[in-house]
Amino acid sequence: MKKRCLVHLIIWLFAGLLGMNLCAAPEVLWKQDFGSAKVGPMFAGGVIVEEPFAKAGKSLQLEFAKEGALPSIATAKDMVLAGTGTLRVWVRGKGLNDVANGLRLTVTLDLSAAAQAGKQTAPGRRFQASGMVYGVRTNEKAYRMLPIYFEVGDEPAPYTLSIMATWQTQTGDRKPTVWIERLELEGHGASAPYISGLLRTRFMYAPGTPVQIAVTVVNPTKEAFAGRLAAEDVFGLDGRRKAAETAVSIAAGEKRVVDLAWKAAGPEAGHEVEFALLDQNGKEVDRDQISVGITKDGRILHLPAQDFESGKLSSDSNHYLLYVWPASHTESRNILARFLRDRDNRTGRFEFFSWSWSDLAGFIPPEDPYLGNFEHQWWLSLKEYKEQIAMMKATGTHVESYILGVWLGEAAYELYHKHPDWFIYSRNGEVADYDMETHARYARRHEFEFVQAAKPCMGAVMDPTRSEVRRWVADQIIRLGKEMGFEGVRWDVWWLNVAPGNYRLDGTEIAPTLEEADRLSAESIQAVKELVAKELPDLTWGYNCGSPEENKNNPLRLAEMCKGRAWMLDEMAYLYGDKTSPFHFWNAYSKRMIEWGDHIRQLGGIYNPFMFGRGFNPAQHVEVDWLHATIFQILAGSRASNSLYKNNAALAGDLPLLAFRFSDTFSGWNLRLQPENQTRITVEAPPTLWWKGSVFSNKSPEGKDQTIVHLVNSPVAAEVGENRDSKVRPPVLNVKVRCNAAAGRLPKKAWLVMAESPTPDVEPKVQAVPLSLTKAGGDTVSVTVPAVLYLKTVVFEF
Numbered sequence: 001m002k003k004r005c006l007v008h009l010i011i012w013l014f015a016g017l018l019g020m021n022l023c024a025a026p027e028v029l030w031k032q033d034f035g036s037a038k039v040g041p042m043f044a045g046g047v048i049v050e051e052p053f054a055k056a057g058k059s060l061q062l063e064f065a066k067e068g069a070l071p072s073i074a075t076a077k078d079m080v081l082a083g084t085g086t087l088r089v090w091v092r093g094k095g096l097n098d099v100a101n102g103l104r105l106t107v108t109l110d111l112s113a114a115a116q117a118g119k120q121t122a123p124g125r126r127f128q129a130s131g132m133v134y135g136v137r138t139n140e141k142a143y144r145m146l147p148i149y150f151e152v153g154d155e156p157a158p159y160t161l162s163i164m165a166t167w168q169t170q171t172g173d174r175k176p177t178v179w180i181e182r183l184e185l186e187g188h189g190a191s192a193p194y195i196s197g198l199l200r201t202r203f204m205y206a207p208g209t210p211v212q213i214a215v216t217v218v219n220p221t222k223e224a225f226a227g228r229l230a231a232e233d234v235f236g237l238d239g240r241r242k243a244a245e246t247a248v249s250i251a252a253g254e255k256r257v258v259d260l261a262w263k264a265a266g267p268e269a270g271h272e273v274e275f276a277l278l279d280q281n282g283k284e285v286d287r288d289q290i291s292v293g294i295t296k297d298g299r300i301l302h303l304p305a306q307d308f309e310s311g312k313l314s315s316d317s318n319h320y321l322l323y324v325w326p327a328s329h330t331e332s333r334n335i336l337a338r339f340l341r342d343r344d345n346r347t348g349r350f351e352f353f354s355w356s357w358s359d360l361a362g363f364i365p366p367e368d369p370y371l372g373n374f375e376h377q378w379w380l381s382l383k384e385y386k387e388q389i390a391m392m393k394a395t396g397t398h399v400e401s402y403i404l405g406v407w408l409g410e411a412a413y414e415l416y417h418k419h420p421d422w423f424i425y426s427r428n429g430e431v432a433d434y435d436m437e438t439h440a441r442y443a444r445r446h447e448f449e450f451v452q453a454a455k456p457c458m459g460a461v462m463d464p465t466r467s468e469v470r471r472w473v474a475d476q477i478i479r480l481g482k483e484m485g486f487e488g489v490r491w492d493v494w495w496l497n498v499a500p501g502n503y504r505l506d507g508t509e510i511a512p513t514l515e516e517a518d519r520l521s522a523e524s525i526q527a528v529k530e531l532v533a534k535e536l537p538d539l540t541w542g543y544n545c546g547s548p549e550e551n552k553n554n555p556l557r558l559a560e561m562c563k564g565r566a567w568m569l570d571e572m573a574y575l576y577g578d579k580t581s582p583f584h585f586w587n588a589y590s591k592r593m594i595e596w597g598d599h600i601r602q603l604g605g606i607y608n609p610f611m612f613g614r615g616f617n618p619a620q621h622v623e624v625d626w627l628h629a630t631i632f633q634i635l636a637g638s639r640a641s642n643s644l645y646k647n648n649a650a651l652a653g654d655l656p657l658l659a660f661r662f663s664d665t666f667s668g669w670n671l672r673l674q675p676e677n678q679t680r681i682t683v684e685a686p687p688t689l690w691w692k693g694s695v696f697s698n699k700s701p702e703g704k705d706q707t708i709v710h711l712v713n714s715p716v717a718a719e720v721g722e723n724r725d726s727k728v729r730p731p732v733l734n735v736k737v738r739c740n741a742a743a744g745r746l747p748k749k750a751w752l753v754m755a756e757s758p759t760p761d762v763e764p765k766v767q768a769v770p771l772s773l774t775k776a777g778g779d780t781v782s783v784t785v786p787a788v789l790y791l792k793t794v795v796f797e798f
Contacts, residue, residue, distance in 0.1 A: 004601040011503045026086065029077050029190030030161065034058045037343045043071040046165075051179065053092060053141055059179040062165055064095075069166040075182055078112055078158040082218055084198030084288070085187030087148040087163070089131065095176035096135035099650040100623035100726035101168040103133040103178045104309075106149050110596075112158040127152045130310040132649040133178050136728060143181050144538040146649060148309075149765060151343075154197025154216040155255055161185065161413050169618075171724050186694050190220040193227075193250060194286040195277055203347050204298040204396030209294060211243070212261040217273055219250035226250075227279040231260050235294070236664060236701065237751045237768045238793060241266070243273065254718075267701035268295040270346070270660035290343055291661060297487075297540065298348030298398040299567055299606055299639065301663060303656040305344050306616060306643035308623060312344075332388045335393055344646070348661055349567070349639075350392050351490055353402040355385055358456075360476055361401060362411030364483060371445055372407040373456045375381035385634075388673070391484045400542065400567075401486040403477075405494030409456035412440055421505045422469050424498070429507075432460030464496040464524035465510060470618065472533075475529035481536040490542030490567055496528060497521040497545075497557060512784050514553040522556035542567030546608065548596055551746075562605030570609035577612030577625070577720045584720040591693055597636025598673035609633060611642040612720065624726035627652055628715045631791045634659045635694050635710050637667040652790050653755035653764030661766055662753050665708060665795060670699040681709045684736040688729060689788060690714045698795075705798040707739060707747070711788045731787040739796045741779035747796035749773075750783045768795075 037048045042060060049061045060073060087107050096102050111125045123755020131148035138144060152159060163183065170176070188194040197216035205211050219225045231243040244260040248352045260275075271294050277286040293301040304377070306312070339345045357365035358373050368382040392399045407415065407423075416423060416431070424432050439457035444450050462469045499517050502510045511517035531626045532539055541562045545551065546568030549557040562568060573593075576583040582587045593609065599606040611633075616626055629647035634655060644656040659666045674680070674695045694710040713732055717723035739747050750771040757764045771794070776782040786793055 005591065019221050021023045024187035027045060027191060028184050029081070029085075029189055030079055030185040031183060034060050034180070035233045038435065041763050042073075043052075045070045046073065049179075053143060054179075054181045055769045056182075057107055059181045061179050061636060062167075063177045064167050064170060064175045065169050067169045069164055070160045071164075073165055073180065074161070074179055074410075075204055075529050076161040076185075076363060079185070079187075079677070080156050080159055080220075081109065081152050081159050081187050082156040083154055083188055083194065083216075084151045084202060085185065087129075087131075087150065088184045088186065090143040090147050090181040090183075091133050091138060091178055092140060092181075093133055093135065093138035093176060093178040094140040096133065096138060096178070097174070097176075097649070097726045098135045098624070098728045099627065100134070101170055101174075102135070102649075103176070104130055104166045104168060105133065105146070105148060106130045106164045106166065107150055108162045108164065109150065109152055111153070112160055116346055122669075132309045132647070134650055135176075135586075136650055138178070143179075154218075156188075156196070156218060156220060159349065162591065174725075175620060188218070188220070188286075191221040192285055193217060193220065193225045193277060195275055196255070196341075197287040198275065198290045200290065200292060202292075202394070202396035203340075203345070204293040204295055204398075205300065206296045206396075207264050207266075207268065207294060209264050210261050211264050211272065212259055212271075213275075213290065213292075213474045215249060215260055216255060217250060217258060217277060222252050224249065224251050224771040225279075227277060227285065229258055229260065230275045230276045231262070231276060232276070233485075234261075234274055234289075235266045237662070237753070237797075238770070239266060248277070253429045257391070264294045266294060267664060269293075269663045269701070270301055270657075272661060274396050282621070286380075291346060291657065293346060293348055293396070293660070295348070295753075297565065299540065300348070300565070300667070301346065301637045301660055302348035303660045304348065304617065304627075304640055304643040305646040305656040308626070308647040309649050316720065317659070329384050331389050331649055332384075332391055336391055340395065344654075344657075346657075347395070347397050349398045351400045351402050352385065352389065352486075355380065356404075358403070358409040358411035359407070359460075360407065361403060361407040361415055363401070363476055363480055363555075367575045371442070371452070371551045373733050378452065378779045380713060383711065386484060393485065393487070396737075398540070399485070400488035400490050400540070401480050401484065403489050403491045404492050405459070405461070405496075407460045408464060410439070412456075412460060413439060416458065416460065419468070422466060424461050424463050424474075425503045425505060426432070427501065427503055429503075432458055434458040434460075457696065458649075461494050463504060464498065464512060464528075465520050467527075470496075470524060470527045470531065474528050477528070477532050477539070478535045479610060481532075485536070488540030488542065488567075490544070490569070492544045495543050495545065495561070497522040497554075498524075518554045518556045521554065522560040525557065525560045540565065540567070542569065542606075544569045544571055546570040546600065546605070547572035548592075562600060562603035564604060567639075568600050568605040568607055570607065572610075574610035574612060574614045577621070579719075585718055586628065586715045586720065587690075589629075589720065590635075590690065593632045593636040594673065594694055597633075597638055598671070601637050601667075601669065607638045609635060609636070609638050615642055622717070622721055622726055623725055624682070624723055624728060625720050627655075627790065629720075630655050631712060634666050634791075635712075637671060639667070648764050651757045651760070651764055653757070654766055655755050655791075657753035657766045658753070662768065662790075662793075664701060665698070665793060668698055671708075673696045680740050680742065682705055682738045682740075683711065684738075685711070685788075688714050689732045689735065699773060700797065705745075707740065707796045707798075708739060708741070709794050711735060711737075711785065711792045711794065713788050713790055731789045733787050735785040735788055736782050737785060737794050738776050738780050738782045742798060744779075745798050746779065746781050747773060747798050749754055750781075751795045751797075752783075752785060753793040753795060754791070756789045756791065757787075 129150035698706040
C-alpha cells in the first residue's frame with residue numbers, strides 16, 4: 001500500500017515540474033551537527049549522546065524534566081539575510097503527544113548592532129519563528145526534518161541567530177525525549193539575485209480595480225543583472241493568467257523595489273499571485289508568492305488564522321487595540337502597516353466595537369471628545385475613529401459598526417421624554433433600566449473631580465412596528481454610512497424584534513403569539529432595510545441571532561435577516577464543548593455545523609459560528625479539538641471571527657488559507673448539501689473516515705457542474721474535550737472514491753484539494769492536484785486518494 005501511495009505522489013510531483021522552470025535551489029548559509037561535539041552534558045536538560053540513528057553518530061538529547069525554556073541550543077553571528085528562509089531541524093522523539101504539548105523550537109534573528117548603528121535598515125530589529133516537535137511527525141528510530149519558516153527585513157543585513165527549546169506542559173505522567181541530529185539554515189545567498197519582499201497595498205481588491213504589489217529584488221552578486229519580473233494570478237482549481245511583467249535591471253550589490261500593477265479580474269474568491277524573477281534567457285532565478293482577495297465584499301473571505309506552532313494570532317493586535325480598546329491614529333497606522341506585511345493576515349472584515357455615544361438612541365455625539373456608553377465608559381475621539389475607519393477601508397477591508405440594539409444613555413433618556421409612546425413596556429408598565437444618579441453624574445462630566453459611572457443611565461428598547469421608530473432607526477444607520485464611513489452594521493441583543501409579553505404605552509400587547517411576533521419582526525427588519533437602501537444601497541447587515549436554537553420559532557425573521565449576504569453570528573456554538581450540550585459529540589457537532597451552515601447559505605447569509613469558548617485557551621481546551629472544529633466549520637462554509645487552526649508541524653497545514661484560496665469549493669454561493677442517502681458518490685474506506693454527510697453539488701464560476709466530497713479522518717475521541725493527549729488516527733491510505741454519471745454525463749476532470757501533507761512523509765501545502773479518472777464499470781468513474789491525514793476534498797467536474 002505504501003508503494004502505491006508513493007507512486008501517486010511521484011506522478012503528481014513530476015506533472016507539476018513539467019509545467020514550470022526549476023528555480024535556483026536555496027543556499028545553505030549555516031549548519032551545525034553534533035557529530036564533533038564532546039559526549040556529555042551540554043547544559044541542564046541537554047546532553048550530547050552517542051546513538052546509532054544519527055549520521056555522524058552523535059546527537060543532542062533533550063529529556064523532559066519540567067515545562068519551560070532551556071538554554072539556547074545553537075547560536076550564530078553576522079549571517080547576512082533578507083526576505084524568507086527556512087531553518088531545517090532533523091529530529092526524532094519518543095513519548096510525545098501527537099499534535100500538542102510538544103517541544104517548541106523558537107528561532108530568533110536579531111539585527112546586529114553594527115547594522116542598527118550604520119546605514120543598513122530593516123523594518124524591525126527582531127524576527128521570530130517557531131516550530132513544534134510533535135509525535136505525529138517523529139519516529140523513535142529515524143530522523144525527520146522539521147522546517148521552520150521565517151521572514152526578516154527585505155534589505156540584506158547581518159543577523160544574529162539563536163535557537164531556543166521550550167518544553168510545553170505535559171499531560172499525565174508523560175516524559176518525552178527529543179533528539180536533534182543537525183540543523184541547517186537555508187536562505188538567499190550571494191550567488192544569484194532574488195526576491196526579498198512582497199508588500200500588498202490592500203488585503204482585498206474589488207474586480208476591475210488596480211492590484212499593486214511592491215516587489216523588492218536584490219542583486220547580491222558582483223555583476224549587474226538584467227532580466228524580467230513576471231506575475232501570474234492563480235485562482236480556482238486550475239485557473240492561471242498572466243497578470244503583469246516588466247524588465248528589471250539591477251546593478252551589482254543593489255536593491256530595487258519594483259511596483260507591479262494590473263486590474264483585478266477572475267472570480268470573486270481567494271487568489272494567489274506568483275512572482276518569478278527570470279534572467280535574459282527566460283530561466284527562473286527565484287520565485288515567491290502572496291495571497292490576495294478579489295471581491296467586492298471582504299466579509300466573504302474573512303478567515304483569520306491562529307498558528308499553533310508559534311502561538312501567533314493573525315488578528316491579535318487588531319482585535320485588542322482596534323476592536324475594544326480605543327487606539328490612537330498612530331497605533332492604528334502602525335497596526336495596519338504590520339498587517340500588510342504579514343502574509344498570514346487576510347483581513348476581509350473589521351468591526352468597530354463599543355465606539356459609539358449612545359448606539360441607536362444617538363450614535364454620533366454632540367461633542368468631541370465624548371464619553372462612551374458601553375463596555376467601558378471612557379473618553380473617546382470621534383475624529384480619530386473617522387481616521388481609523390478611513391485607514392481600514394483603504395486596505396480593502398469591509399468596515400462595519402457594531403450596534404447594541406438597546407437605547408442607551410443620555411440620548412435614550414432625552415428621547416424617552418420626547419416620545420414615551422415609541423418604547424416597549426412590560427405588562428406592569430415598566431419601560432427600562434434607569435439610574436438618575438448616573439444621569440446626574442453625566443451632567444458633571446467636564447468637572448475636574450468627575451468620576452465615570454460603571455454603566456449608562458438608561459437602557460430600553462423601542463417598538464419597531466411603529467413607522468416613526470423605523471424611520472428613526474433608518475436615519476441613525478444612514479448617518480453611520482454617510483458621516484462615519486461605515487460600510488455595514490452588525491446588530492447585537494435586539495434587532496427590531498418583538499415577542500409575546502411586549503406591550504405598548506397604552507397597555508396593548510404588540511404580538512400575542514409567536515407566529516405574529518415572527519411576522520412583525522421580519523416586517524420591521526425589511527422596512528428598515530428598504531429605507532436605508534434608498535440612501536445607502538450597498539450597506540451590509542449582520543446579526544447575532546444565527547443559531548438554530550434562537551430561530552426555532554422565527555423562520556420569517558431568520559430569512560429576512562439572511563437576505564443580501566448578511567453576516568450571521570452563531571454565538572450558541574461556543575457552548576458546544578460543554579458536557580451539557582448534545583453537540584459535544586463530534587458526530588453530532590459535525591452534522592449540526594454542516595447542515596446549519598448550508599441552511600444559512602441557502603437563505604443568502606454568511607455563516608459565522610463561534611469556536612468553543614470563543615477563543616483557544618490552553619488551560620481549558622484540547623488542541624486537537626481546535627483542529628477538528630476548524631475542519632467542520634470550514635465544511636459548513638463558515639467565515640470566522642475566531643481564528644482557525646494552522647499548523648504545519650502537525651502536518652495539517654494552513655486550513656484558513658485552504659478555505660480562503662479555494663473559497664468557491666468550501667463556501668461558494670452555489671454549493672448545496674446533498675442528502676446522506678445520495679447515490680452520486682460512494683467511498684471505499686473504513687467507517688472512521690467520515691464522508692456521508694459532506695457531499696455537495698456546486699456550479700463553478702465558469703458554470704460547470706461539480707460534485708464535491710469531503711473526506712475527514714474522524715476524531716479519536718467521541719466527545720469534545722476527552723482527547724487530553726491530542727491523539728490523531730493513523731492516515732487512511734488509498735481511498736477509492738467513485739462518482740456515478742449525472743444525467744448521462746460522467747465527470748471530465750477531478751482534483752484533490754488539501755492543506756495537509758499529500759502523503760504522511762511529505763510537507764503540507766495548500767494546493768489542488770489533478771487526479772486521474774478511471775472507468776469503474778458502467779456509468780461510474782473512480783479516483784484514488786493516496787492518504788487522508790485529517791481532511792482532503794475531491795472535486796469532480798462534469
